[in-house]
Amino acid sequence: MTDSTLRMSTADPLARTPRKLTFDSKRIRARYAAERRFRAYGVAAIVFGLAFLVWLFATLILQGYGALQQTRIKFDVTLDREILAPGGTVDDTALRTADYTAMVRTALRTTLGIGSDRVARREAYALMSNGADSELRRIVLADPTLIGKTVPVWISASADVDTFLKDQKQRQLAEDRRRLNDRQIAWIDRLTADGRIDRQFNTALFVNGASSDPEQAGMGVAIVGSLYMMLVVLLTALPVGVAAAVYLEEFAPRNRWTDLIEVNINNLAAVPSIVFGLLGLAIFLNFFGMPRSAPVVGGLVLSLMTLPVVIIATRASIKAVPPSIREAALGVGASKMQVIMHHVVPLAMPGVLTGTIIGMARALGETAPLLLIGMVAFVVAYPATPFDPATALPVQIYMWAGASERAFVERTSAAILILLAFLVVMNATAVILRRRFERRW
């Protein structure tokens, strides 16, 4: 013991020579340099975080804005009366089942001047979307007076053409590395020169359901599904959360039971979201036999996740209501329940709504639990009720991200931008609500 301390003291130079208290400029300079370095680390950390944010958004916007426009080709389609209205009468079923593909293809062939060369035909057809027939059908159904005439019609180009025209670099690639061959490019150039190719706003992206053709795929079903889920969250998490918070904050005695509930709520807020998906699968789907892929199940799972957020926000804003309000109400003879229901809760409402909206925004972006309850679904038709199969915005993003076609990258980015737009709107609403209605007592 003494040995070691002795040796240490001889090894330490500071212990031998008494420390000088004079101005040591070298040491000071080193310390100031350390100070500057430390500050620079802090700035670097913040710059790193913000740079990543900018990078993320720039990438998404640059990749995604192209999807807002879709290339369309104008054809002069002859709406053959023989096919559409056999026997001269316009029959609804005949109109729906007519061979629109043939009509569009004929128009395409005449426009490009292709004869009976099968290879040329196939390559030409590849310029046009697979959903061309349904686009034409929609036009004819909307205006049956067109039957028998030759009308100019804008038809979606295939995703390959769309990507090619949006990304000029593709032209420089060797032929075998492109999706389009030289002949197809020559056709595209001819169509462009004739003014038959144009980019128009991509309504399909917002309106259509699922499709394996990128140019026909849309987020309509996902948006409706997400809206249904948010509705379910609002209708369940808000009332239940407010009621639970009111009980815990105003009525609950301080005992083990309420302590347990409180610990529970705080822990539920930290449970990984995927565990809620397992809960939904085991309880809602297996035990109660609710339908798979239904927004109502997704909404219930998400509202269980949102519940802690609502409860915590409500308790905070109930606490913020000053006691003078309660005392005044009690003083004029209101019962405790009346004080709470008529005065405290209404005054706490802006804070409650702010918390709820923020919780819902988080729920809107949540993906993992929805994967387990079958929201990964190929749904073409709009869900009429929350019990019908649908998908959700983030799940749609996940599915498109996994799709192999290049055109889906663009669409995924656009879908992300739309999801982020929803989130921005919700958060902005929450901020405005807080600014406008929050009272400082």
Next chain:
Amino acid sequence: MSTPLVLAAVLLMTLAGFAAGRQRALASSGGHARSLHSRPAYYGSYVALWAAVPAFLLLALWVVAQPLVIDMMIRSHLPEEIRGLTRDKLSLVLTTIDNIATGRAVAGEVPAYAREAAARKVELQASANWAMAVLAIGLAVIGFLFAWRRVNPMLRARNSVERATIVALIACSGIAILTTVGIVFSMLFETLHFFSLVPPQDFFFGTVWDPRFTAAGSEGSAGQFGLIPLLWGTVFISLVSMLVAVPVGLLSAIYLAEYAHKNVRAWVKPLLEILAGIPTVVYGFFALTTLGPLFRDIGASLGFEVSATSVLTAGVVMGVMIIPFVSSLSDDIINAVPQSLRDGSLALGATQSETIKRVVLPAALPGIVGSILLAVSRAIGETMIVVMAAGIAANLTLNPFESVTTVTVKIVSQLTGDLEFNSPQTLVAFALGLTLFVVTLGLNIYALHIVRKYREQYD
């Protein structure tokens, strides 16, 4: 009568009860609401509650119990040799009967007993529906009349209504407990089922993950369900993400709390917090399409082999996502260190960074450790980023450029697609989920414990 129709009828009774109760209270007081014990609306609510609550309780019970009871009755009427079948085959028969009863197409020859049972089922369901309608509406009417007759100026309607409200409030706060119980029990149940098929030691200590999906129904599909590779993948990715999130989050928190001008702070803090608000599927997409290929190209130019989905990609992106968790919590904690400590240190001649390193950080350390632990539990439970960016191969590797898989990825991949709820391939997901739940819960509780235990009290 269909359930929605019965619901509508009961709801109508409720509304009528409110109006009638209020009316009767006013009438009984001769139009002077002052002589009533409670305000008129409470009498209305009193009658409405009596009309609604018993009927709704009955309806809820009925809707849950009816299929079970009918199922049992159908089962007991099946021929002896059918009832003796194994559970799987019996459930197949019951599904067939169900399909016939609901008028769906059934493949193949339908045996006579099934046709008979289906007819029985339709009949039973119809009569059960009628019974439910009559009973529920009857109960609503009885409740209505009972309460309505009791309405008089002396009735303490408000007290009753408030008691009912309190019960409702308690029930709502019980949902939080119910959720936790539901989580634990649903997973525990399926996990025990899984452990009856695969021994627990093979699960917890197995080093090979090879679940071997087999065709539905085939027996003897023993895969290997080793947890270790998945756990290692989870830990490895979390480690990488912490290597990004902790320095960046902590340093930015220190800068924002100690150096930054108020205006800078007002802008930078919310901007950084956007990182936590971006849905994780977006990060996953970014990792998949931008960062993964970028790392692969950089690696290729430096002579490394970096796979497109790697520990590095997933870890870095997850780390960025977690930055705000670390920085916000640390920021609050650093701000809570009293100014007097800083002033004392500065007065002794320490520079600002020395003050931070020697005084502020040690004082804030328990809170910072707590916030880091919370961030770790966040990283462990994160799903979408790893599903999209970490890969699906269960590797037990130390190389951050290879792809690994995590617990959450396997939960997702075992539970998407066609499910069969008695195969270990599906059930293992619940065992994984329970493991995840226990680990994150433990981390959270431990983090809170550390914060509480080591918190310095300065006041």
